Amino acid sequence: MIPYGRQDINDADIKAVVEVLRSDFLTQGPRVPSFENGVVGYTGASYATAVNSATSALHIACLALGVGPGDVVWTSPISFVASANCALYCGASVDFVDVDPKSGNMSLAELRAKLEAAAETDCLPKVIIPVHLCGEPCDMAAIHALSLKYGFKIIEDASHAIGSTYDGVPVGSCKFSDVTVFSFHPVKIITSAEGGMAMTNSEEIHKRLQLLRSHGVTREPDQMTDVPEGAWVYEQVALGFNYRLTDLQAALGLSQLGRADEFVERRQYLAGLYDERLAAMPVTPLERNVFGRSALHLYVIRLDGCLAHKRGQVFEAMRAAGIGVNIHYIPIHTQPYYRQRGFSEGMFPRSEEYYAEALTLPLHPGLTEKDVSTVCQALQDALS
């Protein structure tokens, strides 16, 4: 099976992890701040908080922005469920903004219209979470301008997008957002096995994220409520979690970070090969590199409209041919859990249309030119 995504681990990555095994710290130790500083350097943001997953990062990012019961958070239906669940963890409710089927990203026109309507009924969102689908950046300057007009905060779900740039600036710089979240799951651009990171330019948000990562417990006298009796005193000042990354994971992540650009270039090259081979087929790749460079976490095609009814058959035929195709994503609002919460099919028609036509082809740095040919041939056979 040619998988749709796969990590690329080299000897230097292995050496970095083994070194940690021989060191004093296995859980959070000196490698965690090294990894955080590495991503700060890579993105240009001021602060980073490494955690055990992007899901955890989204959760504490919502909390750090004050999301709680009575608040509403908006995100895209075309994402992994974690983009929406984070708001529910905080006791807030979730709503969705329909996508532009050409990119699968949140539609700016839909967002504008929905904000206008929400302003009239006084139910504006506290936070909006745009998702850079496949690594293709959303139009962040435009979303940021809307945040100033309507007073919401922004968390970029950049789980797909470390290595992407927007208007010449790395995604993660937080130039147009309060927090940006990365995932280091093995299928993403770089990996720490499991892991995530929350970037921000606000010292206050950063301190909050650091606190929430580890039980809400501080040893910093300036963060304490009382004057400490002695150097042994730690204080719990918030209800936090154990969301820490280990030094083993941080060492792997830091080693991988050095290869991020190489990975993205390889992904862009392979995507270019796909583009050429698919040009004559009745399929359309998602729009990309519109506002900058996409890290190309995923290569998604849409079957041309009249073929959408065959998507299931094409999927099965390609799987049978040993091609690990996938679907990103089933619209979140159609999941049973969300249907129980009042959502139903038909509510976000562009997302549902996108979903019906979408197919993810394998893309990862270890894919060969021959693999691309094999995938394209299998697609051609499946379509005819």
Ligand SMILES: *Cc1c(COP(=O)(O)O)cnc(C)c1O
């Ligand atoms: C992978 C992913 C997540 C969750 O990442 P984890 O690190 O596995 O928790 C969240 N959002 C999106 C868009 C993702 O693709």
